[in-house]
Amino acid sequence: PSTEQEPEPSAKKPVNLGLGVGSATIDGVIYNQVALRPELSFGKLGIGLDLVMYIDNEGGIRKDEWDEASDFIDKFLFIRWGQKSDPFWFKWGSLNNVTIGYGGLLAGYSNMMEFPSVRKVGINTGVSFGNFGTELFLSNMKDFSRGGTLMGLRGTYKLSDAIPLTFGLNFIMDMNQFSGLKDVDGDTYPDMFDDFPTDKDYWNDTDGDGIADVNGGTKEPENGWDIDGDGDNIIDSADSDLTLKPTPFSLKDNKATAQGFAFDLGYPILRGKSLSLEAYMEFNKLIFPAVAGDAYYSRKAMGGTGITVPGVRASLFSFLNVSFEYRIKQGFFAPQFFDGSYDLSRVVAEFSEDGTVIRTKDQVVLVDSSNTSGMYGSASADLFNLVSFSASYASMKGEGDVEFNSFNAMFDINAENIPKLSVAQAYYLRNNDKNPFDFSNPTINTIFGYKVGYEVSKGVSLIWDFRQYYRDTGTGLEPVKQTTIETAFDF
Numbered sequence: 001p002s003t004e005q006e007p008e009p010s011a012k013k014p015v016n017l018g019l020g021v022g023s024a025t026i027d028g029v030i031y032n033q034v035a036l037r038p039e040l041s042f043g044k045l046g047i048g049l050d051l052v053m054y055i056d057n058e059g060g061i062r063k064d065e066w067d068e069a070s071d072f073i074d075k076f077l078f079i080r081w082g083q084k085s086d087p088f089w090f091k092w093g094s095l096n097n098v099t100i101g102y103g104g105l106l107a108g109y110s111n112m113m114e115f116p117s118v119r120k121v122g123i124n125t126g127v128s129f130g131n132f133g134t135e136l137f138l139s140n141m142k143d144f145s146r147g148g149t150l151m152g153l154r155g156t157y158k159l160s161d162a163i164p165l166t167f168g169l170n171f172i173m174d175m176n177q178f179s180g181l182k183d184v185d186g187d188t189y190p191d192m193f194d195d196f197p198t199d200k201d202y203w204n205d206t207d208g209d210g211i212a213d214v215n216g217g218t219k220e221p222e223n224g225w226d227i228d229g230d231g232d233n234i235i236d237s238a239d240s241d242l243t244l245k246p247t248p249f250s251l252k253d254n255k256a257t258a259q260g261f262a263f264d265l266g267y268p269i270l271r272g273k274s275l276s277l278e279a280y281m282e283f284n285k286l287i288f289p290a291v292a293g294d295a296y297y298s299r300k301a302m303g304g305t306g307i308t309v310p311g312v313r314a315s316l317f318s319f320l321n322v323s324f325e326y327r328i329k330q331g332f333f334a335p336q337f338f339d340g341s342y343d344l345s346r347v348v349a350e351f352s353e354d355g356t357v358i359r360t361k362d363q364v365v366l367v368d369s370s371n372t373s374g375m376y377g378s379a380s381a382d383l384f385n386l387v388s389f390s391a392s393y394a395s396m397k398g399e400g401d402v403e404f405n406s407f408n409a410m411f412d413i414n415a416e417n418i419p420k421l422s423v424a425q426a427y428y429l430r431n432n433d434k435n436p437f438d439f440s441n442p443t444i445n446t447i448f449g450y451k452v453g454y455e456v457s458k459g460v461s462l463i464w465d466f467r468q469y470y471r472d473t474g475t476g477l478e479p480v481k482q483t484t485i486e487t488a489f490d491f
Contacts, residue, residue, distance in 0.1 A: 014041055019487040031056055033116070037077065048077035048093070052116065074119045087128050095122040098137055100152045101170045104284040104306055105260040106338040108408070111139045113343050113469065118182070131158040146183070147255055148175020150338065170262035172338060177256045177360045180346050192349060193248035193356065204245045207231025213244050249296040249358055256299060256360050259287040260337065276315045282308040286333050288362045297358040302366060304331030325376040329396055332366040334404065334432050341429065341469065345444050348472045364444070365432055372398035388412045407436035415453065422453035422461035444472050453488070461488045
């Protein structure tokens with residue numbers, strides 16, 4: 001955990017040019033993609049662009065990314081100013097590895113998990129003045145049109161240089177957990193439930209023949225309603241056993257929020273070039289208000305607390321960084337509830353013969369309110385400028401077989417020491433599972449990937465980027481694989 005987000009490395013040169021060639025799945029359709037991704041650096045100012053074209057298997061260019069004025073906002077991958085250690089810093093667009101405070105509530109968050117299928121515009125900024133510090137985080141500005149987004153606020157105060165005890169207050173809120181559900185046509189019925197996701201006038205087609213059911217839209221189609229809506233070859237007016245889809249889940253009448261509050265204290269015990277040591281404690285609380293809802297979604301009020309005491313982290317010769325925490329959980333609480341995979345598990349739909357049920361992440365993960373306690377530890381090191389790695393493990397146990405474990409790891413080879421290698425990275429994340437090392441049985445909390453680059457010639461590299469995560473379709477887990485092949489130019 002860290003009170004400081006790892007700063008992104010500055011571009012080595014004023015201009016870095018990436019040419020991406022690969023495939024992307026958007027709205028269930030596979031496209032070939034050609035993307036120009038230049039990164040420009042001017043002192044503290046950095047700008048990243050994403051100029052992309054998607055081509056279908058017939059050679060047609062997808063126009064959805066270029067036909068509206070708002071689409072041009074998406075062409076800016078990010079705009080940043082400064083680093084988190086500066087008195088003022090700012091980043092707009094893509095956000096990676098966002099951690100608020102010591103990370104008890106929100107840690108390692110990324111709004112890029114579904115990129116490029118879903119493009120989000122986030123904000124992370126902060127200001128420090130005197131002994132005060134502030135931070136603001138918004139995961140996706142586009143979500144405000146659907147009821148709100150995931151947001152975070154942090155304030156800090158240091159007593160003095162003589163007594164550098166720092167107080168921190170955090171507030172995290174998902175203003176509407178359903179706001180991440182895509183609704184392309186804006187009819188309030190999310191695409192995953194809408195049989196006509198690009199036509200706001202229609203939403204139900206029970207037999208899937210492309211003709212809307214009676215009462216499955218707002219106006220009668222030119223060729224009339226489907227007179228055999230269930231597709232059993234019996235006209236609906238004469239069908240004694242007619243069963244049509246009910247009106248889908250609507251964003252208009254449903255809203256669920258998740259809130260978190262935290263208080264922390266930090267004190268630097270040692271501050272030296274060879275060794276630094278900091279002690280801290282953290283009190284976290286999660287609140288999930290009751291939702292009366294409808295046939296698709298409802299929730300009873302839930303809440304819980306998490307306490308970290310003590311927490312210790314140390315740095316040795318700027319080579320080895322380690323941390324240790326003892327954690328206590330009470331009620332419905334999970335450490336780092338808003339984590340790197342949050343956008344993937346924010347809302348889950350379960351489909352069955354009995355109908356559709358919507359579940360938010362809290363209903364999937366926080367199934368046990370029993371008290372648990374356990375250890376958390378992390379370590380990161382740079383081995384002689386050859387290899388760097390970071391890993392963390394948490395184990396929380398309660399009565400009986402109640403157990404929650406997490407494991408995150410990242411491995412990075414310094415490519416400068418190996419001829420023809422431009423990049424080599426691998427990572428694995430799995431939080432709040434009983435056995436995060438059960439690699440043959442992944443869960444919705446599992447994410448892994450790697451990136452390998454081969455230097456074709458000086459300043460030109462061929463990069464293979466792979467990522468895999470899992471979605472709960474309601475009938476089981478479905479792996480989502482994303483592969484991109486890029487030709488990167490550095491000059």
